[in-house]
Amino acid sequence: MTDSASRLNAHYDALAVAGGGNLLRRLRAAFRAAGCDPDRLTPEAIAGIDQLHLGGRAASHSLAALAGLGPGERVLDVGCGTGGASRLLAAEVGCEVIGMDITTAFVAVAEWLSAATGMAGQTRFLCADAARTPLPDAGVDVVWCQHALMNMPDVPVVLAEWHRLLVPGGRVLLHEVVAGDNPEPLALPVPWARTPATSHLQRRGALETSLAGAGFSPVCVRDVTDAALAWRQKHTRREAGEEAGRAPLPGPALIFGDTFVEMGRNLRDNLAAGKVRILEGVWRRA
Structure with missing residues (x-):
């Protein structure tokens, strides 16, 4: 495991590292405590x-x-986390989806959740580094990536790998956190980083230059920061209430720990202060 992979596993599976137990077992126990069968969700x-x-x-x-995704398209979900987008694309769009994440615990949880929701036959998952993917050339129609590039220290290498994986004319779909115009340091922790060591935010211009250099042309790119901030404000209020009332069903705090409410507040404040912005876009491989 590379240093970067070790840092990301330590960040996203911090409770296990701190002695809080295996993430999969912890979540299964939480669903049982909430009155749910963890194998039928x-x-x-x-x-x-x-x-x-x-x-x-x-x-x-x-x-x-935005991308006009359709049935039968082969999608690689990079940084799939617990697999939610992979399941959505398979169930609602009819895509053939492979979810990939560098965090071992997330891949195990993604496989379990797909099985528990009856989606095991429509999704598959692998644990791998986005810069070194064990998949064949020109094997996917779409690379899908939501909030993962900001954890990757060498974006040009990752984009070159995506170019290899995509068929000619294939698309990159990004929903990504980028650095804003406010140069002040980020309020930390945030969901993707507790320290600067795992945060690799790029400015929008630098990211677009890297995409162009890797052979990708923009189809449609838009700034969706305002919508993201409104969503984060709403959920920050809800999470504060859940912290006091202890909502019965498992939420992000079971993954990130008690600091998750602080992470959410900091992300809200970073968005409001212009320290980060959110992009949504489609790029096409030449």
Whole structure:
């Protein structure tokens, strides 16, 4: 495991590293405590741990619609986390999806959640580094990536790998956090980083230059920061209430720990202060 992979596993599986137990076993126990059979779950029951990026399912719907995704398209979901977007694209769009993440615990949880929701036959997952993917050349029609590039220290290498994986004319679909115009340091921790060591934010211009250099042309790119901030403000209020009232179904705090409410507040404040912005876009491989 590379140093970067070790840092990311330590960040996203911090409770296990701190002695809080295996993430999969912890989540299964939490569902049992909430009165759910952990081997028979509904999309509604897993909503709190399904899609961990800003905007949740709505952001995934928006990105899929922007790209005009259709049935049968082969999609690689890079940085799939617990697999929520992979399941959504398979169930609602009819895509053939492979979810990939560098965090071992996330891949195990993604496989379990797909099996528990009856989606095991429509999704598959692998644990790998986005810069070194064990998949063949020109094997996918779409690379899908939501809130993962900001964890990757060498974006040009990753983009070159995506170019290799995509068929000619294939598309990159991004919903990504980028650095804003406010140069002040980020308020930390945030969901993707507790320290600067795992945060590799790029400015929008630098990211677009890297995409162009890797052979990708923009189809449609838009700034969706305002919508992301509104969503984060709403969920920050809800999470504060859940912290006091202890909502019965598992949520992100079971993954990130008690600091998750602080992470959410800091992300809200970073968005409001212009320290980060959110892009949604489609690029096409030449």
